[in-house]
Amino acid sequence: MDEITSVFIQEAQEQLAELEAGLLQLEQEPDNPDLLNAIFRAAHTIKGGSGVIECHFIEAFTHGVENLLDAVRNGEMAVTPALASLLLACRDHMGLLLETLAAEQAEPDAAILAAGRQLSEQLLDFLTDKPADPGPVHAVTLRKATGDVKTSGGGIVSTDCWYISVRFGPNVLRGGMDPLSFIRFLASLGEILGIETITDALPAAAEMDPESCYLGFEIRLQTRASKADIEHVFDFVRDECELRILPPNSKLSEYIRHIQELPEDTMRLGEILVRCGALTQAELDQGLQEQQRPEAPRPELGNFPPHIGEILVDQKVVHQEVVEAAVIRQAQVRDKKAKEARLVRVQADKLDQLIDLVGELVIAGASANLLARRSKQADLIETTSTLSRLVEDIRDSALQLRMVQIGDTFNRFNRVVRDVAKELGKEIELVISGAETELDKTVVEKIGDPLMHLVRNSLDHGIEAAALRLERGKPALGRVSLNAFHDSGCIVIEVSDDGGGLPREKILAKAQERGIVPPGQGLSDSEIVNLIFEPGFSTADQVSNLSGRGVGMDVVRRNIQALRGSVDVVSVEGQGTTFSIRLPLTLAIIDGFLVGVGKSAYVIPLDMVIECIELRDRNAQRDFLNLRGEVLPFVRLREMFEIGGKRPARENVVVVQYAGQKAGIVVDQLMGEFQTVIKPLSSIFRHLRGIGGSTILGSGEVALILDVQALIQRNEKQEDQQLASRNPGQRPISQS
Amino acid sequence: MTCSRLLALTDDLTIYHALELKPFLLAALAEADELELDLSGVAAMDTAGLQLLILLKAEAQAAGKALRISRHSPAVSEVIDFCNLGAKFGDPLIIPAHAAP
Numbered sequence: 001m002d003e004i005t006s007v008f009i010q011e012a013q014e015q016l017a018e019l020e021a022g023l024l025q026l027e028q029e030p031d032n033p034d035l036l037n038a039i040f041r042a043a044h045t046i047k048g049g050s051g052v053i054e055c056h057f058i059e060a061f062t063h064g065v066e067n068l069l070d071a072v073r074n075g076e077m078a079v080t081p082a083l084a085s086l087l088l089a090c091r092d093h094m095g096l097l098l099e100t101l102a103a104e105q106a107e108p109d110a111a112i113l114a115a116g117r118q119l120s121e122q123l124l125d126f127l128t129d130k131p132a133d134p135g136p137v138h139a140v141t142l143r144k145a146t147g148d149v150k151t152s153g154g155g156i157v158s159t160d161c162w163y164i165s166v167r168f169g170p171n172v173l174r175g176g177m178d179p180l181s182f183i184r185f186l187a188s189l190g191e192i193l194g195i196e197t198i199t200d201a202l203p204a205a206a207e208m209d210p211e212s213c214y215l216g217f218e219i220r221l222q223t224r225a226s227k228a229d230i231e232h233v234f235d236f237v238r239d240e241c242e243l244r245i246l247p248p249n250s251k252l253s254e255y256i257r258h259i260q261e262l263p264e265d266t267m268r269l270g271e272i273l274v275r276c277g278a279l280t281q282a283e284l285d286q287g288l289q290e291q292q293r294p295e296a297p298r299p300e301l302g303n304f305p306p307h308i309g310e311i312l313v314d315q316k317v318v319h320q321e322v323v324e325a326a327v328i329r330q331a332q333v334r335d336k337k338a339k340e341a342r343l344v345r346v347q348a349d350k351l352d353q354l355i356d357l358v359g360e361l362v363i364a365g366a367s368a369n370l371l372a373r374r375s376k377q378a379d380l381i382e383t384t385s386t387l388s389r390l391v392e393d394i395r396d397s398a399l400q401l402r403m404v405q406i407g408d409t410f411n412r413f414n415r416v417v418r419d420v421a422k423e424l425g426k427e428i429e430l431v432i433s434g435a436e437t438e439l440d441k442t443v444v445e446k447i448g449d450p451l452m453h454l455v456r457n458s459l460d461h462g463i464e465a466a467a468l469r470l471e472r473g474k475p476a477l478g479r480v481s482l483n484a485f486h487d488s489g490c491i492v493i494e495v496s497d498d499g500g501g502l503p504r505e506k507i508l509a510k511a512q513e514r515g516i517v518p519p520g521q522g523l524s525d526s527e528i529v530n531l532i533f534e535p536g537f538s539t540a541d542q543v544s545n546l547s548g549r550g551v552g553m554d555v556v557r558r559n560i561q562a563l564r565g566s567v568d569v570v571s572v573e574g575q576g577t578t579f580s581i582r583l584p585l586t587l588a589i590i591d592g593f594l595v596g597v598g599k600s601a602y603v604i605p606l607d608m609v610i611e612c613i614e615l616r617d618r619n620a621q622r623d624f625l626n627l628r629g630e631v632l633p634f635v636r637l638r639e640m641f642e643i644g645g646k647r648p649a650r651e652n653v654v655v656v657q658y659a660g661q662k663a664g665i666v667v668d669q670l671m672g673e674f675q676t677v678i679k680p681l682s683s684i685f686r687h688l689r690g691i692g693g694s695t696i697l698g699s700g701e702v703a704l705i706l707d708v709q710a711l712i713q714r715n716e717k718q719e720d721q722q723l724a725s726r727n728p729g730q731r732p733i734s735q736s
Numbered sequence: 737m738t739c740s741r742l743l744a745l746t747d748d749l750t751i752y753h754a755l756e757l758k759p760f761l762l763a764a765l766a767e768a769d770e771l772e773l774d775l776s777g778v779a780a781m782d783t784a785g786l787q788l789l790i791l792l793k794a795e796a797q798a799a800g801k802a803l804r805i806s807r808h809s810p811a812v813s814e815v816i817d818f819c820n821l822g823a824k825f826g827d828p829l830i831i832p833a834h835a836a837p
Contacts, residue, residue, distance in 0.1 A: 168783075173751050178782045180815065197819040199790050205762055208791055210754035213783060215790075217819070 008049045009102050010345075012058075015042040016098070017408070019091050023084055024414050030079035039087075040069045044228055046094065057108055058097045061116050064123045065090045070226055071127060083126060088415070090119050161193055161248055162223060162230060163255070167201070167216035169240035174211055177237055183217055186233050190223025216242075348441065351401055358391075358398045359679050363696045365391040370699060395677065404444055406493070407435030410482045412448070413455050417480060420459045427477045428463055434484035439491045443583055446563055447493065450556045454495040454579050455480060457553075462499030462577055472574065474498065487582075490565075496578035502529045502571035529571045533557040564605065592676040592695070592705065595654060596669035597637045598645040601703035603676055603695055604665065608656045608708050612670055615651040623715075625664065627655065634664030635715055640690070656708050663712045678705060689714060741768035746777040749785025749812070757785075761792050769801055776807035781815050789816075793825060 022039040029035060043066045050058035065087070071077055093116055100108040108116070164186070168179045186192070198216035202208065223230070227245055234243050246254055365388045372384040410432045421428040463469075463478035470476055483494040504525060511517040511531045523531075535554040560567045565583035592603035615625070624633045634653055637643070653664040676695040681688065692707035743764050747753045765771050771792075778785075789805070796803035805827045808816070816822055 173754075173784050178751075178784075180783045180786070180818070184818070195818070195820045197786075197790075197821050197824075199787075199794070199824075202787065202791055202794065205758075205791060205795050208758070208787075210758040210784060210788060211751060214787060215783060 005053050005055075005101070008053050008055075009098055012046045012049060012098055013095075015046050016091055016095055017411075018042045019046075019094075020088065020415055021411060023087050023091065024418055026079055027081065027084045027418075033073075036069070036073045036079075040066065040073050043069055048228075055101050057113075057116075058094065058101065061090075061097060061120065062094060064120045065094070066228075068123050068126055077126070086119070086122055086126065088419075090123070093119055162190075162221045162227075163246040164219040164221055164230060165216070165242075165244040165246075166219070166234065167198070167242040168213045168237065169242075170209075170212040170214070172213045172237050172240050175237075175240065179213060179215060179217075179237075179241075182233055182237065183219065186219065186221060186230070189225040189229060189233065190221050192219055193222050194218075194220040346401075351398075355398050355402070356679075358395050359677060359696070361391050362395060362677065366696065366699065399440075402441045403438040404441050405435060406437050406439060406444060406484045406491075407432075409444055409448055409451070410435050410484070413451070413482060416452065416455060417459060420456060421478075424460065425465075426459070426463055427466060428459060429477055429479050431479060431481040432483075433481065437484040437486060437491060439583065443491075443563055446559070447581070447583065450559045450567075450581070451482075451493065451495065453553075453556050454581075455482070458495060458497040458499065458577065458579075462497035464500050468500075490582050490584060493581040493583070494578055495581075496576060498576040501573040501575055501577050502532065502569070503573065504528050504571075507531055526570070529569050532569065533567065564607065592674045593654065594671035594674040594697075594703065595637075595652075595665075595667040596671055597641070597667050598643045600641075600643060601671065601697060601701060602637065602667070603674065603703050603705045604654060604656060604708060605705070606673060610655045610657050610662065613653050613655065615653045615666055625653065627662075627664075630662075632662055632664050633715055634666055635711060636666040638666070638668070656712075661712055663708075663715060665706070665708075665711070676703075676705065739768050740770040740772070742772045742774060744774035744777060749775075749778050749781040749788065751782055751784040754784040754788060757788055758791075761788060762795065765792060765796055765799075765801065765803065770804070771796065771801065772804045772806055774807050775805055775812045776809050778809045778812050781812050786815055786819065786821075789825070790821070 019039055019042040022035050022042065026032065026035050026039065043062055047059055047062040047066055050056075050062060068083075068087070072079060072083070077083070093112075096112050097108055097116070100112065107113070166179075166182075172179055183192075183195070196218040198218060199214070201214040201216065203214070208214070221230070227247060230245055231238075231243065234241060365384070369384045369388050372380040413432075414430055417428055417430040458480050463480065464472070466476040466478075469478065478497065478499060480495070480497045483496070485492055508517070508523065508528050508531070511528075511534065512519050516531060516534045517523065533553045533556070557567050560581055560583070563583055565581060568580045568582070569577060570580070571577040591606040593606045593609045595602050595604060613627070617625070623635070624631050626632070632653075632655065638645075638647065648668050651666055651668060652670050653666055654670070655662060655664050657663075674697075678693045678695060681691065681693055685691070689710045690707055691704050692710075693705045695703050695705055697703050741764065743761075745757075747757065749757070773789075773792075793803050803825075805812075805825055808827075816825060
């Protein structure tokens with residue numbers, strides 16, 4: 001796939017996310033024009049981009065969506081729940097089309113095409129149903145220039161024409177383009193009612209380059225075309241020209257602002273506008289006089305000249321709120337631009353490569369350090385220690401680069417909650433907090449599915465039906481919240497609801513029925529509710545198509561454990577349930593427990609270590625010991641990895657736990673806790689079981705990280721084999 | 737005594753000739769007090785050509801000279817009319833039939 005396509009896909013996905021967020025918010029505030037504009041812009045950007053990369057199936061479909069949005073934006077139809085749902089469905093369809101493009105298929109599948117046609121028809125139905133536009137079907141691509149545009153209470157310029165101002169850049173002619181031809185083409189969109197050629201930029205004869213363009217045009221155009229269509233005319237010279245377009249019935253202030261923004265003299269431009277017929281003389285005089293009126297004594301404003309907005313407010317032309325909204329909007333646009341300017345897109349594999357290199361740097365730095373210390377030259381030692389400090393800083397910053405905010409992941413659930421709540425006929429709101437909490441990108445990507453499961457579970461089983469909620473004295477509007485925060489080197493993600501809570505009795509009964517818990521065993525409340533994470537457990541009386549399919553919580557727990565995290569549930573019956581997921585901040589660093597066997601060092605992930613004990617009775621030929629009355633199977637690393645050398649006088653057992661199982665690992669030395677950067681093993685070793693990766697010690701030596709899960713499983717398998725062969729003395733060496 | 741001069745252009749007033757036309761036209765203007773351009777032989781005019789005419793007009797005005805354009809070819813009058821510059825040049829223009837109201 002060429003670069004431009006992949007850039008388009010990425011950007012289009014971002015636009016789709018914006019579109020969705022906008023649509024969801026629009027349901028709450030159907031009259032918010034800023035939202036409508038933002039939604040329209042997103043759709044328009046996707047359409048434009050798909051045109052550029054010549055992906056016509058996306059372009060064609062999005063065009064229909066854009067038309068509808070345009071009609072809504074122009075106030076020709078109201079935002080109804082049905083409309084919002086249709087637009088959301090269209091958004092999803094655009095997502096599917098994007099996936100088709102990403103999969104490098106020339107055409108979408110027949111099913112997708114059919115769905116697209118259906119949606120397009122629905123879009124057209126909406127458009128043609130509207131009473132305001134009796135025009136023929138093909139006219140839906142055009143907007144009614146004389147349409148009834150909602151305004152902000154006065155200050156409207158009485159013209160029903162587009163006002164277009166264009167200044168061509170000097171290189172347009174040299175680029176082989178004739179500005180006049182663009183204006184002529186513009187005339188084909190409608191009727192040019194007035195045009196003024198602006199020659200002010202033309203320098204004196206001596207400086208004038210006959211191959212540079214100095215002209216500009218102020219045009220009044222009557223057309224049914226949309227702003228996008230007008231902009232489209234100038235596509236070829238977009239970078240080379242300054243284009244300003246004022247829609248019909250723009251506010252006087254917009255014309256005044258337009259005048260101020262142009263390089264030419266204000267008064268002269270004003271005249272041009274009048275000559276062109278865009279403004280009447282009276283309107284112009286009013287606007288300009290107000291602007292130039294000497295400042296009335298208003299101490300609280302200092303010496304600043306009044307802004308056009310204030311003038312208009314003073315004149316009671318525009319309501320204060322409208323101006324405030326506009327100002328906020330401008331600030332938002334500025335902020336967004338600033339934010340975009342601060343961001344650099346980097347491919348993830350480049351980052352990985354960087355982190356890899358930093359790892360190498362750490363190793364090289366460590367060995368330099370060691371050599372320096374051996375040489376006993378004070379200067380050298382000092383230099384290398386500075387170096388290694390810097391290297392550590394670089395490592396930390398490099399890992400920091402991978403950190404992303406969890407907010408985007410959370411925001412996706414707005415849609416899920418809306419759709420599921422609608423499907424279930426419940427009223428549920430989603431409350432998001434801690435969206436700015438950062439965690440590793442890989443973790444963010446993988447946490448989506450487990451979170452989705454938990455949220456759906458809360459929606460489906462957690463929140464009760466509205467009637468039941470009222471009966472229980474709760475507000476009818478249910479609430480699901482997502483929260484994230486940092487806690488001692490981990491990130492904690494909470495999914496909570498204010499629903500019915502987990503029924504302890506039912507869970508216990510079910511667990512006993514399924515044989516998960518032996519009858520009569522005493523369990524604490526928290527142990528009981530955590531039973532829902534056991535395989536094959538579903539408490540729903542009624543299996544819905546959302547959750548409760550039996551592939552429930554155990555999968556969630558497994559997925560989270562695969563990220564070296566844990567999940568926990570706290571529930572108060574009748575008041576709600578909170579799931580807490582605890583995850584390491586990054587997959588690239590673990591807290592390890594360093595152990596030694598012979599001359600080799602190994603790292604065991606610290607969160608799996610429960611305790612360390614001395615191995616007594618060490619000559620017994622058996623693979624288990626008695627841990628306070630419990631049978632603890634163990635493996636001897638020395639034998640398992642066939643390490644030579646004599647066993648030391650004291651051997652230690654590290655007791656580890658994984659997925660509820662305990663096992664012992666017999667090692668020579670315990671060397672303490674150690675924060676480790678995991679370096680994956682090369683692909684030659686991918687079949688190696690029992691080793692999860694490697695890391696570099698401060699001394700520059702390599703330590704292998706034990707894959708405890710694989711060790712325990714291997715142990716179990718061996719036991720089974722031994723039982724099967726009834727030959728307990730034999731200890732086969734793993735070939736895998 | 738005023739020196740009047742009539743200059744008939746036959747080249748197209750386009751970007752392709754703009755570079756050579758500029759010194760030629762300016763020299764012609766410098767030599768005369770009144771310059772009349774006969775544009776009947778101009779088959780095409782684009783933005784570059786239009787710019788040259790505007791420049792010439794401005795230079796003439798600055799020097800207190802007169803620049804008249806006569807016998808506009810259809811191509812020239814169409815451009816001047818389209819850009820609404822007829823008044824600026826101040827020359828009698830034949831209103832083409834299609835532009836008549």
